[in-house]
Amino acid sequence: PQILRILSHAHHQKHLATPWLRPQQVGGKKSLQLSKLKMPSQSLFNKSIALLFSKRSTRTRVAAETSAVLLGGRALFLGREDIQLGVNESPRDTARVIGGMCEGIFARVGDHSEIEELARYSPVPVLNALSSLWHPTQTLADLLTLHEHAHLFDPSIPAPTEDSRTKGVPSLPMLKPLTITYVGDSANVLHDMLVTLPRLGHKLRVATPPQYGCPEPVWARVKELGCDVEGAQLESGLPGIPNGGIWWGADPKEAVKGADVVVTDTWISMGQEAEKEERLKAFEGYQVTEALCREGGANPDWKFMHCLPRKPNEVDDEVFYGPRSLVFPEADNRKWTIMAAFDLLFGKWDITGEREAA
Numbered sequence: 001p002q003i004l005r006i007l008s009h010a011h012h013q014k015h016l017a018t019p020w021l022r023p024q025q026v027g028g029k030k031s032l033q034l035s036k037l038k039m040p041s042q043s044l045f046n047k048s049i050a051l052l053f054s055k056r057s058t059r060t061r062v063a064a065e066t067s068a069v070l071l072g073g074r075a076l077f078l079g080r081e082d083i084q085l086g087v088n089e090s091p092r093d094t095a096r097v098i099g100g101m102c103e104g105i106f107a108r109v110g111d112h113s114e115i116e117e118l119a120r121y122s123p124v125p126v127l128n129a130l131s132s133l134w135h136p137t138q139t140l141a142d143l144l145t146l147h148e149h150a151h152l153f154d155p156s157i158p159a160p161t162e163d164s165r166t167k168g169v170p171s172l173p174m175l176k177p178l179t180i181t182y183v184g185d186s187a188n189v190l191h192d193m194l195v196t197l198p199r200l201g202h203k204l205r206v207a208t209p210p211q212y213g214c215p216e217p218v219w220a221r222v223k224e225l226g227c228d229v230e231g232a233q234l235e236s237g238l239p240g241i242p243n244g245g246i247w248w249g250a251d252p253k254e255a256v257k258g259a260d261v262v263v264t265d266t267w268i269s270m271g272q273e274a275e276k277e278e279r280l281k282a283f284e285g286y287q288v289t290e291a292l293c294r295e296g297g298a299n300p301d302w303k304f305m306h307c308l309p310r311k312p313n314e315v316d317d318e319v320f321y322g323p324r325s326l327v328f329p330e331a332d333n334r335k336w337t338i339m340a341a342f343d344l345l346f347g348k349w350d351i352t353g354e355r356e357a358a
């Protein structure tokens, strides 16, 4: 329910803001009664959000900075070279000091323990902007994109029209249960899919090379949340749970069977650059292509998603730039979902359940 609430809020804010940010996208200024347009929430008015990023970012950073502006506040980008953290100062002291001056911390870190430490000592909420284990705001954007494209999976849902966009704020379309396949590395983006999608009624099918299986703490969380495993072929050796919503194997062709959506991510995450050669070898045969999905028996209308940035190793150009690809609406939705999280968590202190939020 928390996740759907954030998604509905993101969808609502997006429809409020788009007409005055981009009038050309909703039929031009003449078709709008500008005086009647409602502003999105101004819950960050006069407030500052620290973006504590120790790794590169395009989407997450731009989404965060532009969201803070829309919510009436500002974001301070604090990169690795900018502040004392990691060189002259501990995460504990940094969290206390920044949390004394800013109303929220959005942090992109290396090892996941770093964000746990920031959260432990910060007097204000800390939201994960990506860690070694998790990337929660990516899953929010992916889900919003799927909900907005619900008509592609369910003919009873009408496609949004220009007209429907100008007539008030439509409610978030509901999504029928989907089969979603992830082919690639068991990394942060997949891990949030594992703990989220089965709880929303979707089946998840995963193929990773056996030596790049699910890390123990992630699997513990999957089990804790009851995100079951069906006939679990957990090559990582982790124990599976019978009769559930996750299938896990090593064969990408088997994994795409019946897929409505196929997802992948880079094979070499930030910080793993030294492993490039061995990883490229281990992931041979895992590239997402039309042939793989046809031969594996994906739904003929399958759609493609990727968090970006993308390398051609993991998906070829035909799929990435082709009509199945939802990657750019997905990237756009990083903004609206991060904005919803900022509004509810930093602006209104209105998200409970630390783990779900962080």
Ligand code: CP
Binding pocket: 056, 057, 058, 059, 060, 061, 130, 138, 307, 308, 309
């Ligand atoms: N998807 C994503 O997190 O992109 P950035 O690394 O560019 O923020």
Ligand code: NVA
Binding pocket: 130, 187, 188, 189, 265, 266, 268, 269, 270, 307, 308, 309
């Ligand atoms: N798994 C990738 C995601 C980038 C958004 C990484 O951690 O680099």
